[in-house]
Amino acid sequence: MxxxxxxxxxxxxxxxxxxxxxxxxxxxxxxxxxxxxxxxISSSEGFSNHDNNENKIEIIGLSPQYSVSQSVEIQVKVNDPSFDCGDLYITIHSSGKNEIITQGGFFTQCFDSRNSLIPVGDEFSTIIETPGSYRITADVISKDLVNTSTSGTFTVK
Known part of the structure; x- marks a missing residue:
């Protein structure tokens, strides 16, 4: 029992x-x-999302086309003076299937008005070996948990 x-x-x-x-x-x-x-992301939790077209950040060095053996090297320019330190996340997606090809995280990126290119003291560089169309996204999250992002597209032939 x-x-x-x-x-x-x-x-x-x-x-x-x-x-x-x-x-x-x-x-x-x-x-x-x-x-x-x-x-x-909701205003009740203290987070805010700046995902609008104000171009607070932009991708620098992105070419519209790469060859299979050529590396994709970019930096991100911050145009918003409220971002002085934060984490940078760079993600490359395949355009058709929206699957993640590669990601890079650069933590505690601090810069001033003279040096607004990040990653500071590091670089994002990757080689994509499969021809196709790709989308690259750069997200910056400040120490105050304010998020802004931008994206661009390129092809690999």
């Missing part, structure tokens, strides 16, 4: 949780356009 109660109270809920969780994860993974939003 006691083993039946232990099974119903402890083991059965674990089994149901595993089955339910697996079903939910399977359903989520079947949606190819699903995006994982780790930082919900």
């Amino acid at each position: 006691a083993t039946k109660r232990i099974f119903v109270v402890f083991v059965l809920p674990v089994i149901f949780s595993i089955v339910f969780g697996s079903t939910v994860m399977f359903d989520i993974l079947q949606k190819p356009d699903r995006e994982l939003n780790l930082w919900p």
